[in-house]
Amino acid sequence: MAKFAVGNVSVERGQIGFGVLTTAYLPDSTAVNIPLIVVHGSADGPVLWLGAAMHGPEITGTEVIRRIAREVVDPVKLRGTIIASPLMNPFAYQQHQMVAPQDGYNMNRVFPGQANGLLTHRLAYQVLHAGVEHADFLIDYHANPTPAIMFAIVRNQPPDVGAKAMAMANAYGITTIQLKLENEPHRSGTLSDAAHAVGKPSITIELLAWRRMLEDSVRSGVRGTLNVMKHLGMLDGETEPQTDVPVIKGNLSRVETTANKGGFVHMLHDAGDAVHKGEVLAHIVNPYGDLVEEVASPVDGWILAYPLLNSQCVATGDFVNFLAYRI
Numbered sequence: 001m002a003k004f005a006v007g008n009v010s011v012e013r014g015q016i017g018f019g020v021l022t023t024a025y026l027p028d029s030t031a032v033n034i035p036l037i038v039v040h041g042s043a044d045g046p047v048l049w050l051g052a053a054m055h056g057p058e059i060t061g062t063e064v065i066r067r068i069a070r071e072v073v074d075p076v077k078l079r080g081t082i083i084a085s086p087l088m089n090p091f092a093y094q095q096h097q098m099v100a101p102q103d104g105y106n107m108n109r110v111f112p113g114q115a116n117g118l119l120t121h122r123l124a125y126q127v128l129h130a131g132v133e134h135a136d137f138l139i140d141y142h143a144n145p146t147p148a149i150m151f152a153i154v155r156n157q158p159p160d161v162g163a164k165a166m167a168m169a170n171a172y173g174i175t176t177i178q179l180k181l182e183n184e185p186h187r188s189g190t191l192s193d194a195a196h197a198v199g200k201p202s203i204t205i206e207l208l209a210w211r212r213m214l215e216d217s218v219r220s221g222v223r224g225t226l227n228v229m230k231h232l233g234m235l236d237g238e239t240e241p242q243t244d245v246p247v248i249k250g251n252l253s254r255v256e257t258t259a260n261k262g263g264f265v266h267m268l269h270d271a272g273d274a275v276h277k278g279e280v281l282a283h284i285v286n287p288y289g290d291l292v293e294e295v296a297s298p299v300d301g302w303i304l305a306y307p308l309l310n311s312q313c314v315a316t317g318d319f320v321n322f323l324a325y326r327i
């Protein structure tokens with residue numbers, strides 16, 4: 001293919017192009033656009049979608065994309081094409097929030113979206129049908145607040161697509177969590193689910209942190225992304241190990257702890273620590289300082305994160321831990 005076209009971008013071989021997907025309009029008729037960067041290689045190869053900031057506080061992937069597209073990858077030496085979407089949810093991004101304030105929906109729970117639905121459903125539909133449909137493989141960058149270690153998430157359904165996604169995650173090189181939807185039914189409707197349903201292998205990368213771009217995380221993100229591109233044959237060279245970040249090896253899945261009582265969380269471990277089933281991971285104390293709950297590990301495993309998303313004060317049902325365990 002000589003020219004590559006997506007959104008309003010049209011790029012010649014060996015060139016980089018910039019443009020938008022127009023997604024919605026504000027009450028004053030201003031268009032709201034998702035920015036697109038397209039790096040179209042000189043030679044044929046796979047088309048890789050790189051998407052970031054579907055959740056507004058998770059901006060580290062935006063910087064990973066900037067370095068990949070603007071500094072590291074030379075389109076003349078690239079086989080295939082990168083479609084990069086550095087801000088997939090402009091409404092959540094503008095408010096630095098997980099969800100679009102206009103409708104309160106979490107974009108990564110509403111895929112494949114709806115063409116004529118509410119705002120977030122339309123965003124998801126357009127990302128999938130006007131953007132991702134041009135790609136063969138996907139990396140979707142998210143982030144956890146610290147303390148956390150970085151990890152990749154792979155949906156292993158359907159099995160043939162899941163196996164290709166696992167190979168991408170192995171090349172990326174950090175801790176990899178295999179998730180079955182039946183174990184986390186509250187996480188249906190992700191971009192990876194929608195991509196896998198149409199045969200496009202996809203990995204979700206949980207970087208660090210919220211509302212900050214941590215340099216170690218950005219560097220790991222760039223290295224991992226280049227590793228995936230080498231694995232897919234888009235770039236020459238050997239994959240580089242992720243030796244300077246914590247990596248838990250082996251076949252792992254994830255379980256969560258959530259708060260029963262409300263209060264202030266005292267974290268008793270660090271992210272990356274190995275813990276035993278029944279070991280207390282956190283104390284929750286009330287405003288008088290009394291211990292109201294001990295949060296214990298449901299597994300022998302490792303602490304991936306204390307994803308205290310809103311505050312170190314939690315209410316019933318809020319996440320306290322993400323934990324990895326061997327499968």
Ligand SMILES: [Zn+2]
Pocket residue numbers: 054055058141142143
């Ligand atoms: Zn996210």
